[in-house]
Amino acid sequence: MNRIDQLFASKQTGILNIYCTAGFPALEDTLPVMTALQAHGADMIELGMPFSDPLADGPVIQDSSTRALQNGMSLKKLFTQLKDFRKNIHVPVILMGYLNPVMQFGIEQFLQQCAATGVDGLILPDLPMQEYEQEYRPLFEKYGLHLIFLVTPETSEARIRQIDALSKGFVYAVSSSSTTGKDKDMKGQQAYFERLKSLQLKNPVLIGFGIKDKPTFDAACAYSNGAIIGTAFIKAVENAKDLDGTIKQFIQSVK
Amino acid sequence: MEIAVNTKGSKYHVNEKGYYGSFGGAYIPEMLYPNVEELRQNYMQILGDPGFQQEFAQLLKDYVGRPSPLYLAKRLSEKYKANIYLKREDLNHTGAHKVNNTIGQILLAQRLGKKRIIAETGAGQHGVATATVCALMGLECIVYMGSVDIERQAPNVARMQMLGATVIPATSGSRTLKDATNEAIRDWINNPVDTHYIIGSVVGPHPYPDMVARFQSVISEEIKQQLQEKTGSPYPDYVLACVGGGSNAAGAFFHFLDDEQVQLVPVEAAGKGVNSGFSAATSQLGKPGVIHASKTLLMQTEDGQIVEPHSISAGLDYPGVGPLHAHLYETGRARFLNATDDEALEAAFELTRLEGIIPALESSHALARLKDLNLKPSDVVVVCLSGRGDKDMGTYIKHMQK
Numbered sequence: 001m002n003r004i005d006q007l008f009a010s011k012q013t014g015i016l017n018i019y020c021t022a023g024f025p026a027l028e029d030t031l032p033v034m035t036a037l038q039a040h041g042a043d044m045i046e047l048g049m050p051f052s053d054p055l056a057d058g059p060v061i062q063d064s065s066t067r068a069l070q071n072g073m074s075l076k077k078l079f080t081q082l083k084d085f086r087k088n089i090h091v092p093v094i095l096m097g098y099l100n101p102v103m104q105f106g107i108e109q110f111l112q113q114c115a116a117t118g119v120d121g122l123i124l125p126d127l128p129m130q131e132y133e134q135e136y137r138p139l140f141e142k143y144g145l146h147l148i149f150l151v152t153p154e155t156s157e158a159r160i161r162q163i164d165a166l167s168k169g170f171v172y173a174v175s176s177s178s179t180t181g182k183d184k185d186m187k188g189q190q191a192y193f194e195r196l197k198s199l200q201l202k203n204p205v206l207i208g209f210g211i212k213d214k215p216t217f218d219a220a221c222a223y224s225n226g227a228i229i230g231t232a233f234i235k236a237v238e239n240a241k242d243l244d245g246t247i248k249q250f251i252q253s254v255k
Numbered sequence: 256m257e258i259a260v261n262t263k264g265s266k267y268h269v270n271e272k273g274y275y276g277s278f279g280g281a282y283i284p285e286m287l288y289p290n291v292e293e294l295r296q297n298y299m300q301i302l303g304d305p306g307f308q309q310e311f312a313q314l315l316k317d318y319v320g321r322p323s324p325l326y327l328a329k330r331l332s333e334k335y336k337a338n339i340y341l342k343r344e345d346l347n348h349t350g351a352h353k354v355n356n357t358i359g360q361i362l363l364a365q366r367l368g369k370k371r372i373i374a375e376t377g378a379g380q381h382g383v384a385t386a387t388v389c390a391l392m393g394l395e396c397i398v399y400m401g402s403v404d405i406e407r408q409a410p411n412v413a414r415m416q417m418l419g420a421t422v423i424p425a426t427s428g429s430r431t432l433k434d435a436t437n438e439a440i441r442d443w444i445n446n447p448v449d450t451h452y453i454i455g456s457v458v459g460p461h462p463y464p465d466m467v468a469r470f471q472s473v474i475s476e477e478i479k480q481q482l483q484e485k486t487g488s489p490y491p492d493y494v495l496a497c498v499g500g501g502s503n504a505a506g507a508f509f510h511f512l513d514d515e516q517v518q519l520v521p522v523e524a525a526g527k528g529v530n531s532g533f534s535a536a537t538s539q540l541g542k543p544g545v546i547h548a549s550k551t552l553l554m555q556t557e558d559g560q561i562v563e564p565h566s567i568s569a570g571l572d573y574p575g576v577g578p579l580h581a582h583l584y585e586t587g588r589a590r591f592l593n594a595t596d597d598e599a600l601e602a603a604f605e606l607t608r609l610e611g612i613i614p615a616l617e618s619s620h621a622l623a624r625l626k627d628l629n630l631k632p633s634d635v636v637v638v639c640l641s642g643r644g645d646k647d648m649g650t651y652i653k654h655m656q657k
């Protein structure tokens with residue numbers, strides 16, 4: 001069974017998924033960051049594959065991508081770093097990134113590497129549902145990888161149902177219509193969260209974008225199975241001297 | 256004047272799924288889906304509406320000054336021993352072909368009930384053309400421009416501001432056209448309801464490449480009529496146009512795409528030389544990939560990171576090319592050439608001294624390849640003079656002082 005499904009089978013509320021760009025803050029920090037995240041209570045890890053032109057991201061995650069690329073991060077390098085990570089890390093791991101580097105690596109080769117190293121799922125925001133269905137779905141299924149799709153406050157109910165039908169693992173509910181890291185108020189989103197909840201989707205739902213501390217995490221968890229924190233975590237670790245200590249403190253402040 | 260609507264059965268026009276051969280599509284994040292889908296569902300119907308067509312044609316005539324002349328350049332023709340015609344897009348209001356598209360898109364935005372307009376710009380010509388139509392229609396206008404381009408195209412920044420637009424510098428990446436486009440897309444993600452994004456070239460997710468090409472197709476529609484009057488045949492032997500994203504070329508080629516006897520010659524910016532590491536010749540240096548939500552040829556590293564291009568002309572300084580052009584390249588329908596910074600400068604001065612026309616640096620790239628076509632005296636050649644050189648005077652003055 002896919003580790004994402006295992007997690008949701010055993011835990012339905014308050015799931016904390018933390019995003020960090022691979023190769024950030026330093027090239028070899030990928031594994032230490034993942035280890036610390038697991039040790040201090042993250043339920044799931046989303047690793048960013050850095051890209052030169054991350055369209056859906058705000059300045060903080062964009063800068064972390066640029067820095068990771070300057071550090072020398074690449075998909076090849078990432079798979080080398082991930083070669084033995086399953087010896088120590090058992091929480092579900094998702095890779096998030098843009099389509100172009102994956103296409104250059106070769107989609108099938110990429111999926112095969114993900115499966116071989118022990119990655120559980122993927123978020124590829126610029127791979128739309130239609131292209132996935134027409135071209136790529138059998139490959140993802142062949143390698144047992146869950147592709148996670150996004151919904152937003154502007155997504156129609158009919159389309160949410162389509163996305164839910166196609167999704168495996170969970171549905172990623174973007175909290176507001178924005179790029180990552182925008183400080184939009186969760187209170188204004190209640191109607192949208194209520195609407196999502198009332199749809200009773202077949203997949204679990206995690207809420208992301210703009211979750212940054214305990215109040216926003218709790219607010220999101222009230223309507224969903226948990227939440228995803230990205231920008232706030234990047235900000236916390238970007239200049240950290242003691243990575244492990246910083247990560248411990250960050251997770252304690254949220255949970 | 257009429258916007259081309261029926262292109263069914265063509266090998267080179269877009270298909271129902273939004274592809275040109277294997278290129279095109281809409282690789283958009285879900286946040287953009289409602290906006291792009293709204294456009295996709297409505298654009299052909301709006302473009303085909305007689306009321307829309309009439310308003311578009313009227314504005315092109317009375318406001319832009321169309322049809323733009325097709326001028327037989329006598330001294331240039333003598334030099335290259337052929338019949339060389341210049342399609343004078345430089346004489347349009349605001350000084351380039353870009354306004355054909357912004358007029359079309361502002362009318363479309365009004366019909367979709369949008370209140371706020373965003374755009375990206377490289378040379379500033381598209382930004383000025385967008386700010387102009389926003390002033391005309393009384394709509395709010397925000398233009399993203401790379402901070403490098405803000406410096407090298409200062410007069411156009413001032414024009415946009417005088418027209419009432421807010422110019423926001425793009426400070427990420429190479430700080431040029433690609434990054435300005437990223438910022439405009441991010442703005443659209445953050446403003447999903449009341450905003451229309453006026454893309455300035457035949458790039459971006461479907462339906463943009465097709466929609467922009469249709470608005471620009473007025474260029475080749477006029478060329479055909481004008482050539483018929485002047486030469487007795489609507490078909491030239493060659494059509495040359497510079498290619499950044501490819502909108503003036505798409506417009507100049509549009510009505511000739513399926514007439515294979517017409518040789519289509521897109522000219523890209525080679526910068527300091529195709530293999531110098533400072534170039535924007537995408538067809539030569541690019542591989543298939545996804546940039547700005549379109550599957551097309553783009554300049555990238557082995558790891559799939561987008562490469563920073565170089566050209567002396569800000570309007571050609573783009574690491575991709577529209578999916579139509581990627582298809583024309585792949586099928587061999589068009590013959591892709593390129594010109595260096597120095598060759599473009601030389602061609603700009605040549606045209607100025609022979610014909611009394613100061614061209615934009617972008618357009619000068621197309622002029623620079625006239626010498627390589629092995630022309631016969633009977634050949635009819637059309638060069639799309641996409642814009643005028645006022646905005647490039649800083650660069651030209653420096654060149655004269657050398």
Ligand SMILES: Cc1ncc(COP(=O)(O)O)c(C=O)c1O
Pocket residue numbers: 351352377378379380381455456457497498499500501502503504569570571615617618641642643
């Ligand atoms: C005069 C002129 N020509 C050409 C271009 C390149 O654009 P495209 O390739 O879309 O025609 C520009 C862009 O700014 C321009 O200003």
